[in-house]
Amino acid sequence: MLTASEFDTAALIAADKRYVWHPFTPMAEWCALANEPLVLVKGEGARLWDSEGREYIDGNSSIWTNIHGHNHPHINDAIRRQLERVAHTSFLGFTNPAAIKLAEAIVRLFPPRTLSRVFFSDDGSTGMEAALRIIEQYWRLRGEGRTEFVAFRNGYHGDTAGAASLGASAMFGVTASWRPPVRQVAEIAELEELSAAEIGRIAAVVIEPLVQGAAGMKLWPKGMLAELRAWCDRHGTLLIADEVLTGFGRTGKMFACEHEAVIPDLLILGKALTGGYLPLALTLINEKIAAPFFTGKDPESTLFYGHSYTGNALGCAAALASLEIFERENVLASLQPKIRSMAHHLADICGLPQVAEVRQCGFISAIELATGDAAVARKICRAAADRGLLTRPIRNAVVLMPPFCITEAQLAQAVAALTDAIMEVCSSESGAIAHSPQSAHA
Ligand SMILES: *Cc1c(COP(=O)(O)O)cnc(C)c1O
Numbered sequence: 001m002l003t004a005s006e007f008d009t010a011a012l013i014a015a016d017k018r019y020v021w022h023p024f025t026p027m028a029e030w031c032a033l034a035n036e037p038l039v040l041v042k043g044e045g046a047r048l049w050d051s052e053g054r055e056y057i058d059g060n061s062s063i064w065t066n067i068h069g070h071n072h073p074h075i076n077d078a079i080r081r082q083l084e085r086v087a088h089t090s091f092l093g094f095t096n097p098a099a100i101k102l103a104e105a106i107v108r109l110f111p112p113r114t115l116s117r118v119f120f121s122d123d124g125s126t127g128m129e130a131a132l133r134i135i136e137q138y139w140r141l142r143g144e145g146r147t148e149f150v151a152f153r154n155g156y157h158g159d160t161a162g163a164a165s166l167g168a169s170a171m172f173g174v175t176a177s178w179r180p181p182v183r184q185v186a187e188i189a190e191l192e193e194l195s196a197a198e199i200g201r202i203a204a205v206v207i208e209p210l211v212q213g214a215a216g217m218k219l220w221p222k223g224m225l226a227e228l229r230a231w232c233d234r235h236g237t238l239l240i241a242d243e244v245l246t247g248f249g250r251t252g253k254m255f256a257c258e259h260e261a262v263i264p265d266l267l268i269l270g271k272a273l274t275g276g277y278l279p280l281a282l283t284l285i286n287e288k289i290a291a292p293f294f295t296g297k298d299p300e301s302t303l304f305y306g307h308s309y310t311g312n313a314l315g316c317a318a319a320l321a322s323l324e325i326f327e328r329e330n331v332l333a334s335l336q337p338k339i340r341s342m343a344h345h346l347a348d349i350c351g352l353p354q355v356a357e358v359r360q361c362g363f364i365s366a367i368e369l370a371t372g373d374a375a376v377a378r379k380i381c382r383a384a385a386d387r388g389l390l391t392r393p394i395r396n397a398v399v400l401m402p403p404f405c406i407t408e409a410q411l412a413q414a415v416a417a418l419t420d421a422i423m424e425v426c427s428s429e430s431g432a433i434a435h436s437p438q439s440a441h442a
Helices: 009-019 027-031 073-085 097-107 124-142 161-166 188-192 196-200 224-234 256-260 287-295 313-328 331-350 374-386 408-428
Strands: 040-044 047-050 055-058 115-121 148-152 182-185 202-207 238-242 266-269 281-286 355-361 364-369 397-400
Touching (some): 073 313, 097 281, 115 124, 124 161, 124 238, 124 266, 124 281, 124 287, 148 161, 182 188, 188 224, 331 355, 364 374, 374 397, 397 408
Antiparallel strands (some): 047 055, 115 281, 355 364
């Protein structure tokens, strides 16, 4: 096991504060003397270790990416084997076996002649950015003036300017002058109220199927996705499913769209695609949308989009290995009892007076506190870390979504840590929280 002396934690933290800029982080607070961030140095299965040798459960799957566990021998081997051949070669004018095999394997996960074309990029944001560019150009090639994107309020589709324009603006701060035309709606009913002229300008509707992740794991009503598919079909507009969070088993099925037998026109995959190992994303496109790009003349029908690491062989090797694990370890079947077990544990948490609502979709859950104070949720996550559980809140909700490989015992341990953390923090806060009138259980 690790010894504390392997790492000089104080020196590492000092250098981090001196040289590093962290994402979505108020850096003045981060750099304050009192902040002692954990330096994570090792992982195994659902567990992580810090530089002081302390052990934790990875309660949010390292920001929603990991599924089969850290240090998985099969993914490690696949990456090592690829590394011994070559780490990266250009996808511009060349191709490589790992990317070809991955494209074929992914297409085979969908019914024939549906999502049959794969565009590679680096992360969820660029996967979404590519989708927007493809659709914009598709309608231009078709000579139709469909230029507006429709997104759902409080959604999240990534941080590049195009992707962020679709998302909750207050949270992701893209100014109006940077935005491609986006109309945000709260629900399908709002779409029904649009005029024919307005509908005729809609290029595509984008949705996080089943669950809006960054909104705090907000669940869509059952049937909503199928209803949206039908609306898009009725009005000749496209449906983009952002499965960056929900893809690869998170909701209990391989893809969230399967729950409502929906096939979108474009589908974005990221996060768990490589098992949570390497940055890689895919934009899947159906035949109809891809066709004009494959039959037309250059330059009108060439997609001028791509990144230096497009089709990265190490990432593709990891993704292929992750797909193999789904088969070898019968991952989706063995996840089902764990989903039920998570629900069982959460029912107890739901009974706490400090908790307003508990939401679960497959192996994703969020515990919304009765207090609206985001600082309380942050304190709870710090208290949970002291008890061996790492996670990160979204405003006043605490996320629990460990890797699928977590054992029943570890899951119980994670929930116990979270329960104790809630009790401790909320009892030391003003009595107003525990006795708040909002604390009725959902
Ligand atoms: C995380 C996420 C993204 C962005 O992915 P990155 O890899 O962080 O760029 C997009 N859409 C959804 C639904 C996500 O959860």
